[in-house]
Amino acid sequence: MLKHLARKVWNNGGHRLSRGHQGASSVFARDIHSGKQACQPRSFFGVEDFVDHDNPKPYTYMKAKVSKNPNKHISFKQRTVAFMQPFTLDVFISKRFVSASITHRVTSKQVAVAGTNSKDIKAILRSKADIPACLAVGRILAERSREADVYSAVYTPRDRDKFEGKIRAVVQSLIDNGIDIKVYLN
Known part of the structure; x- marks a missing residue:
């Protein structure tokens, strides 16, 4: 998030900060002291885009036993x-x-x-x-x-x-x- 805010500030006017675009540290300081949440809740490493509906835990895989020959008849x-x-x-x-x-x-x-x-x-x-x-x-x-x-x-x-x-x-x-x-x- 810090990179995102810094990039936004840099692209909107270089190194000069206007009243509407304050530095990232002042945004966090103001929001933390006021008790408001500074940004949206994030998951670990931003993997919320990769979460499947079938598997709610990213980067965890369910090991399923798959037969090498699914049509094999067991007597x-x-x-x-x-x-x-x-x-x-x-x-x-x-x-x-x-x-x-x-x-x-x-x-x-x-x-x-x-x-x-x-x-x-x-x-x-x-x-x-x-x-x-x-x-x-x-x-x-x-x-x-x-x-x-x-x-x-x-x-x-x-x-x-x-x-x-x-x-x-x-x-x-x-x-x-x-x-x-x-x-x-x-």
């Missing part, structure tokens, strides 16, 4: 599989150790966990990454999942994993110890 099975088969088995095998866990799909909480890197299993095993270690991890995971009242789970191997060898030993050990595992191979 009944895709919508309900997380509730019909709520527990998943995750097996991780590295060169040094083996770990497996059963996770609740909806809440993402781990129900039971077992691994050869834990203190109670590490002391018993001769090697932490061979087939007997995988069988031990499956047996202990089955005991812990039964304590948590989980008797079935779903296992889908990762893209890089093949369902053979150590992974198959963990899953077979779980099945032998009373946990029903459904294996989905792609």
